[in-house]
Structures are given as C-alpha cells and as structure tokens.
Amino acid sequence: MPTSTHRDEGYIKFSYAHEAAPAPAHPWLHDLMRIRDDLHEWELIGVLPDGIGYGNISARIAGSCRFVITGSGTGLKFPIAPEHFCEVVSFDIAKNRVACQGPLPASSESMSHGAIYAARPDANAVIHIHDRWMFRLLLQEGAPQTPKEAAFGTPEMARAVGQLAASLPPVACMVMAGHEDGIIAFAPNPRSARDALWDAYSRSRRE
Numbered sequence: 001m002p003t004s005t006h007r008d009e010g011y012i013k014f015s016y017a018h019e020a021a022p023a024p025a026h027p028w029l030h031d032l033m034r035i036r037d038d039l040h041e042w043e044l045i046g047v048l049p050d051g052i053g054y055g056n057i058s059a060r061i062a063g064s065c066r067f068v069i070t071g072s073g074t075g076l077k078f079p080i081a082p083e084h085f086c087e088v089v090s091f092d093i094a095k096n097r098v099a100c101q102g103p104l105p106a107s108s109e110s111m112s113h114g115a116i117y118a119a120r121p122d123a124n125a126v127i128h129i130h131d132r133w134m135f136r137l138l139l140q141e142g143a144p145q146t147p148k149e150a151a152f153g154t155p156e157m158a159r160a161v162g163q164l165a166a167s168l169p170p171v172a173c174m175v176m177a178g179h180e181d182g183i184i185a186f187a188p189n190p191r192s193a194r195d196a197l198w199d200a201y202s203r204s205r206r207e
C-alpha cells in the first residue's frame with residue numbers, strides 16, 4: 001500500500017495510505033458528477049494559476065463516516081468521470097491522515113469533509129469551493145466562519161470545521177477564514193449543498 005506525505009500543508013502534515021482500486025460506486029455518483037461539472041463551469045472548482053487544484057465534492061456512504069470524494073489533482077478534469085473519485089475509508093484528524101481507495105488518492109481537503117460527516121450525522125454531502133467574491137461577501141455578511149488562526153490543511157482547521165458545522169442548521173455554508181477564498185457547504189443531499197452555494201454565488205455577482 002503506497003503512502004505519501006504532502007509538503008507545505010501545516011506542521012502536522014497531511015498524509016494518506018492509498019490502495020489502488022476501481023472507481024467507487026455510490027447511488028449519488030451521477031448527481032455528484034453533474035454538480036461538480038456545474039461548479040467547474042462557474043470556476044468554483046478548478047485550478048489556480050500556479051497549477052494547484054482547488055475544490056471538491058463528496059457524499060457519505062450511508063450509515064458510516066466513509067465517503068466518496070473527487071480525488072487529488074482533478075481540478076482540471078472536465079467533464080469529471082467516476083475514475084476521478086476515490087473512497088475515504090477512514091480518517092484521523094489528530095494525525096492528519098486518511099486511508100483511501102480508488103484510482104486516485106484523496107487530497108488534504110478531504111479532512112474537512114470527514115470532520116463534517118463525523119460532527120453531523122444528518123450531513124450526507126459536502127462541497128468545498130474557492131471564490132474571492134463569495135468569500136468577501138460572506139465575511140461581510142457575518143456568515144459562519146472558522147477562526148482565521150486555523151490554517152488550511154491542519155488538524156485545527158478540520159476540528160474548527162467540525163465544531164462549527166455541529167452548531168449550524170442542516171443546510172449551511174461556512175467561510176474558512178484562514179483558507180483564502182475557501183468556502184464549505186454541507187446538506188442532507190448534494191443538490192441542497194449546491195443550492196446553498198448557488199444562493200451565495202448569485203448574491204456575490206449582484207453586488
């Protein structure tokens with residue numbers, strides 16, 4: 001089982017154990033793919049000028065804290081395909097480590113998804129996007145936000161995301177204040193999470 005550790009992602013570095021396997025199956029996979037491609041067209045999921053991908057979408061595997069999520073380095077893929085997903089079979093926030101299986105490994109961003117699934121049994125879908133205008137608007141509006149000190153890729157960020165998610169309604173958008181342009185939404189299903197982001201997106205483009 002190959003393992004890898006990413007650099008520059010916090011002092012307890014993200015790492016994963018990855019087992020190569022066929023594309024994961026999930027009853028919502030086609031919903032996830034369609035929504036992910038919409039978000040890619042709105043440039044809420046994509047690749048930064050420096051080549052680093054951003055944004056991902058996931059869904060819980062019913063009755064567990066396992067989930068399927070777009071894999072590491074898929075920001076440029078369009079359209080997305082089942083082989084661009086992986087399954088996170090377990091995660092350890094304190095160790096900043098996931099075990100995953102599928103054609104691709106999971107990214108460090110999967111820790112925040114896992115933190116939400118662990119904190120909220122009613123959350124079955126999570127979407128993480130980047131957008132400067134939505135980020136600014138939501139901060140101005142006083143939207144729920146994780147502390148600025150919680151930097152991306154650290155256990156502190158994952159813990160902060162989980163704690164904040166536990167205090168919010170079943171469908172919610174949170175700003176990751178310590179992760180530039182980062183926003184994360186969760187809901188009982190992928191479409192509701194997408195709609196929550198769409199509301200903020202529409203407001204950010206009107207003002």
Ligand SMILES: [Zn+2]
Binds near residue numbers: 128129179182
């Ligand atoms: Zn991000």
